[in-house]
Amino acid sequence: xxxxxxxxxxxxxxxxxxxxxxxxxxxxxxxxxxxxxxxxxxxxxxxxxxxxxxxxxxxxxxxxxxxxxxxxxxxxxxxxxxxxxxxxxxxxxxxxxxxxxxxxxxxxxxxxxxxxxxxxxxxxxxxxxxxxxxxxxxxxxxxxxxxxxxxxxxxxxxxxxxxxxxxxxxxxxxxxxxxxxxxxxxxxxxxxxxxxxxxxxxxxxxxxxxxxxxxxxxxxxxxxxxxxxxxxxxxxxxxxxxxxxxxxxxxxxxxxxxxxxxxxxxxxxxxxxxxxxxxxxxxxxxxxxxxxxxxxxxxxxxxxxxxxxxxxxxxxxxxxxxxxxxxxxxxxxxxxxxxxxxxxxxxxxxxxxxxxxxxxxxxxxxxxxxxxxxxxxxxxxxxxxxxxxxxxxxxxxxxxxxxx
Amino acid sequence: xxxxxxxxxxxxxxxxxxxxxxxxxxxxxxxxxxxxxxxxxxxxxxxxxxxxxxxxxxxxxxxxxxxxxxxxxxxxxxxxxxxxxxxxxxxxxxxxxxxxxxxxxxxxxxxxxxxxxxxxxxxxxxxxxxxxxxxxxxxxxxxxxxxxxxxxxxxxxxxxxxxxxxxxxxxxxxxxxxxxxxxxxxxxxxxxxxxxxxxxxxxxxxxxxxxxxxxxxxxxxxxxxxxxxxxxxxxxxxxxxxxxxxxxxxxxxxxxxxxxxxxxxxxxxxxxxxxxxxxxxxxxxxxxxxxxxxxxxxxxxxxxxxxxxxxxxxxxxxxxxxxxxxxxxxxxxxxxxxxxxxxxxxxxxxxxxxxxxxxxxxxxxxxxxxxxxxxxxxxx
Numbered sequence: 001x002x003x004x005x006x007x008x009x010x011x012x013x014x015x016x017x018x019x020x021x022x023x024x025x026x027x028x029x030x031x032x033x034x035x036x037x038x039x040x041x042x043x044x045x046x047x048x049x050x051x052x053x054x055x056x057x058x059x060x061x062x063x064x065x066x067x068x069x070x071x072x073x074x075x076x077x078x079x080x081x082x083x084x085x086x087x088x089x090x091x092x093x094x095x096x097x098x099x100x101x102x103x104x105x106x107x108x109x110x111x112x113x114x115x116x117x118x119x120x121x122x123x124x125x126x127x128x129x130x131x132x133x134x135x136x137x138x139x140x141x142x143x144x145x146x147x148x149x150x151x152x153x154x155x156x157x158x159x160x161x162x163x164x165x166x167x168x169x170x171x172x173x174x175x176x177x178x179x180x181x182x183x184x185x186x187x188x189x190x191x192x193x194x195x196x197x198x199x200x201x202x203x204x205x206x207x208x209x210x211x212x213x214x215x216x217x218x219x220x221x222x223x224x225x226x227x228x229x230x231x232x233x234x235x236x237x238x239x240x241x242x243x244x245x246x247x248x249x250x251x252x253x254x255x256x257x258x259x260x261x262x263x264x265x266x267x268x269x270x271x272x273x274x275x276x277x278x279x280x281x282x283x284x285x286x287x288x289x290x291x292x293x294x295x296x297x298x299x300x301x302x303x304x305x306x307x308x309x310x311x312x313x314x315x316x317x318x319x320x321x322x323x324x325x326x327x328x329x330x331x332x333x334x335x336x337x338x339x340x341x342x343x344x345x346x347x348x349x350x351x352x353x354x355x356x357x358x359x360x361x362x363x364x365x366x367x368x369x370x371x372x373x374x375x376x377x378x379x380x381x382x383x384x385x386x387x388x389x390x391x392x393x394x395x396x397x398x399x400x401x402x403x404x
Numbered sequence: 405x406x407x408x409x410x411x412x413x414x415x416x417x418x419x420x421x422x423x424x425x426x427x428x429x430x431x432x433x434x435x436x437x438x439x440x441x442x443x444x445x446x447x448x449x450x451x452x453x454x455x456x457x458x459x460x461x462x463x464x465x466x467x468x469x470x471x472x473x474x475x476x477x478x479x480x481x482x483x484x485x486x487x488x489x490x491x492x493x494x495x496x497x498x499x500x501x502x503x504x505x506x507x508x509x510x511x512x513x514x515x516x517x518x519x520x521x522x523x524x525x526x527x528x529x530x531x532x533x534x535x536x537x538x539x540x541x542x543x544x545x546x547x548x549x550x551x552x553x554x555x556x557x558x559x560x561x562x563x564x565x566x567x568x569x570x571x572x573x574x575x576x577x578x579x580x581x582x583x584x585x586x587x588x589x590x591x592x593x594x595x596x597x598x599x600x601x602x603x604x605x606x607x608x609x610x611x612x613x614x615x616x617x618x619x620x621x622x623x624x625x626x627x628x629x630x631x632x633x634x635x636x637x638x639x640x641x642x643x644x645x646x647x648x649x650x651x652x653x654x655x656x657x658x659x660x661x662x663x664x665x666x667x668x669x670x671x672x673x674x675x676x677x678x679x680x681x682x683x684x685x686x687x688x689x690x691x692x693x694x695x696x697x698x699x700x701x702x703x704x705x706x707x708x709x710x711x712x713x714x715x716x717x718x719x720x721x722x723x724x725x726x727x728x729x730x731x732x733x734x735x736x737x738x739x740x741x742x743x744x745x746x747x748x749x750x751x752x753x754x755x756x757x758x759x760x761x762x763x764x765x766x767x768x769x770x771x772x773x774x775x776x777x778x779x780x781x782x783x784x
Contacts, residue, residue, distance in 0.1 A: 105565070131561075131564070131565055132565070134561070134596070136592065137588065137591055137592060137595060139554075139584070139587075139588030139591070139592070141554065141584065141585060141588065142553075142554035142557070142584075142585055142588030142589055142591075142592055143554070143588075143592070144554075145551060145553070145554030145555045145557075145558065145585060145589070146554045146555065146557045146558030146561060146589075146592060147558055148555050148558060149495070149552075149554065149555030149556060149557065149558030149559040149561075149562070150558035150559060150561055150562040151558075152543065152555070152559070153493065153558075153559045153562040153563070154562060154566075155561075155562045155565065157558075172548060172551065173551060173554070176546060176548050176551060177546055177551055177555070180546070181544060181546065182751050182752070182753075183529055183751045183752055184526060184529045184530045184534070184536075184544055184546070185525075185526060185536045185538070185543075185544035186524065186525045186526040186527035186529060186536070186544075186751065187527070187750070187751040188525060188526075188536060188537070188538040188544070189536070189538060189543065189544065190754070221752055222752050222753065224753070224757075244754075245754045246753045246754050273757060273758075320757035320758055320759045320760075321759070323758060323759075324758070355759075
């Protein structure tokens with residue numbers, strides 16, 4: 001398993017004292033193509049090395065936008081709901097479900113006292129105990145298998161992959177067992193597991209840490225896949241995934257964890273199979289998900305200024321596709337542009353193109369255009385990395401071409 | 405500077421109760437089994453033998469597509485099952501149908517799964533011998549090797565959370581111990597301190613790979629210590645030794661909440677499966693020797709008969725009885741309806757998503773359009 005270099009605090013090697021670094025990117029810079037820089041905090045604490053004796057990290061995730069604790073009491077005259085960052089929304093959803101159902105448990109590397117590499121499980125081990133928020137040794141195939149075994153016996157585990165790319169090591173368990181055992185056992189054993197983790201291209205994390213696993217997993221029968229993109233849908237999808245009796249893979253994005261949003265105080269659960277209408281329009285249907293949603297919305301600003309009216313849909317449900325929402329949109333606009341982060345070959349866009357062509361061919365006035373990353377491993381160099389992703393300018397010119 | 409040697413020089417001794425002739429070894433300490441358990445164990449071993457012979461032949465006749473025998477490992481199958489409680493969860497590899505047999509799976513249920521008919525609990529979705537039964541706490545067999553091991557650690561974790569008075573028992577062969585999942589499962593189980601018993605059926609062969617080419621360690625038992633797991637080596641062809649060791653292992657696992665590793669030495673008398681001809685890679689006299697002189701069933705029989713609990717008449721009557729029952733079960737299973745086409749789409753998810761609904765509808769239409777191409781005996 002690749003050693004993690006950036007983006008995640010490293011645990012100390014035994015018998016050497018080292019500082020922990022926490023790198024976080026600025027969420028607010030996502031909508032603009034600014035140069036990114038890291039906020040580095042060294043906490044100066046030493047580890048003794050053994051799991052049980054690890055001191056709890058006093059890391060603070062900071063960025064230019066001040067972090068507010070979730071459930072801040074509503075000030076007089078403020079809007080309803082509460083503001084938080086996406087990773088806190090995930091944690092809130094997780095915590096609410098763990099409160100609601102004692103069978104819900106979490107397992108993964110560094111999820112316990114460390115609080116998770118992206119702090120999604122921060123504070124949970126203190127609240128629910130070491131057994132319910134379980135730190136596992138480094139063996140993805142095995143702790144995923146463990147989660148499957150626990151799920152078959154009545155627990156509802158949430159397995160965290162530190163980075164989606166590492167779940168390639170768990171592919172055997174996910175494909176041969178997670179997706180399959182409900183079927184091959186004749187329905188006798190169900191697997192209500194949630195497998196989640198950050199994926200997608202980050203800031204110069206290198207090829208192995210920039211994987212888009214939804215391409216590889218989409219073919220496995222028996223699993224459901226959803227991708228969150230806002231704090232609101234992150235919490236709602238997390239809750240829905242936990243409550244679902246199917247195995248669900250929840251794709252988060254490394255660069256979206258620090259997105260700030262105001263979400264409702266009341267409890268809400270979203271539908272796993274539904275797409276989200278981000279911006280209704282008339283001229284063209286733009287289908288996207290996860291981080292590309294923000295590139296699309298940025299392009300949409302330019303397009304609106306140039307007189308176009310794009311309809312933007314965040315498909316959210318990667319398997320199965322919400323062909324109902326998508327179909328209604330296609331029937332209205334007759335033009336489809338898919339913007340994704342997957343590689344061109346065999347990605348979600350490729351499957352979506354096929355599905356739309358098959359089902360809505362008569363409603364299309366132009367061939368479907370799919371903007372994806374090239375079929376190359378993600379390079380480390382910042383400029384190269386930037387150009388392997390679909391940029392708003394490309395989206396704008398694609399729409400202009402499509403609407404000629 | 406001292407390098408620890410790659411081998412300790414001495415092999416780990418093997419726990420045995422009965423000698424080759426079925427007599428208790430002088431000085432051996434073991435828990436006595438009573439007549440009821442002993443006769444039930446023995447008759448289970450005979451049933452397994454007959455089941456293997458007849459169902460193997462059934463495959464050879466082309467009536468089922470595949471079969472895998474447990475010949476030579478009947479003692480491990482039945483004696484370990486007898487030492488467990490019905491609440492203990494079993495995660496098999498594939499050569500442990502005797503455990504299901506002990507728990508009450510009927511010959512008819514076995515036959516139904518092999519024929520993949522409508523009454524199969526797996527609804528016709530898995531190959532023969534991939535049995536699974538939730539009510540018997542026996543997880544459905546999955547073909548890839550050792551995938552059940554980390555799952556067993558997970559089940560044990562679940563039992564530990566619920567503080568149940570039960571443990572998990574999972575089986576693997578000598579070949580399975582080379583898989584990465586073996587390493588990680590044992591490591592996890594030790595770190596998490598969960599009640600799981602790992603039983604390795606070291607039968608000398610992984611299809612055509614002998615143990616000399618599988619590992620360089622002193623078998624499997626020495627690896628336990630590497631993970632911090634208490635382990636024991638046991639004569640897998642000695643039913644009483646297996647029974648005793650699993651009993652003790654179970655108590656330890658539950659009371660002390662720790663994993664245990666049991667290496668049961670045995671021999672795979674049959675071919676790996678119906679897709680294999682083991683005479684291609686091993687000597688016929690080797691197979692013969694283990695089939696006759698080292699047969700676990702006859703060895704246990706000698707002890708049971710020595711106690712006056714079984715006679716030769718009982719033997720012939722029992723064998724012909726089981727044979728008849730099994731032949732009837734097979735006839736019934738072969739005649740029974742196959743699962744309907746609708747079963748192709750159920751249980752993929754809890755409820756069918758739109759794409760599956762569409763695919764099912766499309767298949768139904770195709771069948772309606774071309775009824776002559778669709779087998780008449782398969783229901784829709």
